[in-house]
Amino acid sequence: SAVISQKPSRDICQRGTSLTIQCQVDSQVTMMFWYRQQPGQSLTLIATANQGSEATYESGFVIDKFPISRPNLTFSTLTVSNMSPEDSSIYLCSVQGRGRADTQYFGPGTRLTVL
Amino acid sequence: AQKVTQAQTEISVVEKEDVTLDCVYETRDTTYYLFWYKQPPSGELVFLIRRNSFDEQNEISGRYSWNFQKSTSSFNFTITASQVVDSAVYFCALTTDSWGKLQFGAGTQVVVTP
Numbered sequence: 050s051a052v053i054s055q056k057p058s059r060d061i062c063q064r065g066t067s068l069t070i071q072c073q074v075d076s077q078v079t080m081m082f083w084y085r086q087q088p089g090q091s092l093t094l095i096a097t098a099n100q101g102s103e104a105t106y107e108s109g110f111v112i113d114k115f116p117i118s119r120p121n122l123t124f125s126t127l128t129v130s131n132m133s134p135e136d137s138s139i140y141l142c143s144v145q146g147r148g149r150a151d152t153q154y155f156g157p158g159t160r161l162t163v164l
Numbered sequence: 165a166q167k168v169t170q171a172q173t174e175i176s177v178v179e180k181e182d183v184t185l186d187c188v189y190e191t192r193d194t195t196y197y198l199f200w201y202k203q204p205p206s207g208e209l210v211f212l213i214r215r216n217s218f219d220e221q222n223e224i225s226g227r228y229s230w231n232f233q234k235s236t237s238s239f240n241f242t243i244t245a246s247q248v249v250d251s252a253v254y255f256c257a258l259t260t261d262s263w264g265k266l267q268f269g270a271g272t273q274v275v276v277t278p
Contacts, residue, residue, distance in 0.1 A: 050211065080264055091255065091268045092209075107265075139207055145264060152199065153266060155209035 051076050051144050053156035061162045062132055069128045070159045072142035077122035080145040082153065083115070087138045095140075098125045132163045166191045168258050170269035177246050177276055185241040185272045187256035193217075198239045199257040199266065200230070209255070215239065246276045 052075040062068050072081065083095040096104040096117055104117040119125045129136050139160050143153040167190040177183050189198065200212040213223065215232050223230050227244045243250050253273050257266040 082264060091270050092266075093268075094265055097264050141209060143209075143266075152211055152214045153264075154211055155201075158207045158209075160207065 050152070050154045051078060053142065053144060053154060055140075055142060055156040055159050057159060058157065059160035059162075061164060063164055064133055066132055067128055067130045068132065068161060069126050070140055070142075070161075072125045072127070072156055074123045074144050078144040079122070081119060081125045082143045082145070083117060083125070083127045084141045084143065084155075085138045086141065086158075092141065095127070129161065132161075134163045137161055137163045166196075166258055166260060166267045168256050168267050168269035170256055170272050172272045173270070174273040174275065177274070179247060179276055179278050180245050183243045183246050183250075183274060183276075185243075185254050185256075185274070187239045187241065187269060189237050189239065189256070189258045191258060191260055193260040196258060196260045198232070199259075200239075200241050201255045201257065202252045203255065203271070204252040212241075212254075243274070246274075248276050248278055250274060251276045 054073045056071045081098045084092040085095050086092045094107050095110045095115055096106045098104045098117050098119040100119050100122050114130050116128045139158045141155050141158045143155045145151050145153050169188045175183055196217045198215045202210045202212055213230055220232050229242045231240045253271045255271045256269040259266050
């Protein structure tokens with residue numbers, strides 16, 4: 050399985066500011082995903098990030114609020130823009146291997162608290 | 165539409181007891197993949213098992229075992245002789261998309277006390 054790192058591991062931010070979360074993988078992967086896990090809740094997919102193309106967002110998530118970059122096959126960023134306390138969550142990136150229906154492996158997550 | 169139901173919100177057991185986590189899924193697709201993940205208090209999601217719809221063979225890995233039954237659309241997970249380190253939230257997930265989107269259940273919190 051791939052080794053995935055995320056930065057920062059946690060942060061406390063003020064309302065109205067933005068935070069960019071980085072996801073780094075130790076091998077080239079086709080698909081990268083960003084999930085949100087609100088306190089005490091399950092995981093919800095925010096978007097799918099393919100290298101060289103625009104991210105595909107799920108219903109309820111928009112690019113202006115969660116812009117994503119995927120500059121190469123080992124790296125992606127998610128920005129949480131104009132934050133409010135409702136954005137306090139764990140944000141996790143995941144990667145899927147090179148084969149179809151490969152398992153998704155998750156990064157350690159970024160715990161975000163918005164005051 | 166896809167759906168994963170984990171009806172058990174929390175299960176508390178004493179160490180060495182067995183615990184079974186239920187997972188019921190819904191999908192119209194004939195090809196799909198089921199997963200179990202463990203989320204300890206640290207927050208990281210740890211992959212445990214993947215099963216595709218054409219493989220109904222049950223699996224055992226150490227103290228963990230999985231029972232996949234297509235007839236009842238269930239993919240249950242049993243921890244035998246539980247340990248304190250098993251305390252975590254366990255998620256069942258489903259995908260019918262070869263390239264992504266996992267549909268997660270609500271998760272089951274397992275609390276193992278000494």
